[in-house]
Amino acid sequence: METLSFEFPAGQPAFGRALVGCVGSGDLEVLLEPGLAGKLSIQVVTSVNGSEARWRHLFERMFAGQSLPALCIDIHDFGATPGVVRLRLEQALEEVTHD
Numbered sequence: 001m002e003t004l005s006f007e008f009p010a011g012q013p014a015f016g017r018a019l020v021g022c023v024g025s026g027d028l029e030v031l032l033e034p035g036l037a038g039k040l041s042i043q044v045v046t047s048v049n050g051s052e053a054r055w056r057h058l059f060e061r062m063f064a065g066q067s068l069p070a071l072c073i074d075i076h077d078f079g080a081t082p083g084v085v086r087l088r089l090e091q092a093l094e095e096v097t098h099d
Helices: 052-063 082-097
Strands: 002-009 018-021 028-034 039-046 071-077
Touching (some): 002 052, 039 052, 052 082, 071 082
Antiparallel strands (some): 002 039, 018 028
């Protein structure tokens, strides 16, 4: 098990919370909560050791040039593929950014 932390610039805090996915074979759980203004904080707990570069590149591709609300994102990964990670993050972001 490995715990990774990442930070990105953000806007004002989000108003809502979201929980998507479940920890199980090949899947992951994503929890979004309002964060501190100006900061998007991500903590990943993963069963795949040595995957920090893969996570960093995924987040950089997803968040580059976007104006996201300030959030605390907790991800509990059980070996999900990058496609599943992106899908779950997009689902959670949609829940907190749309009424």
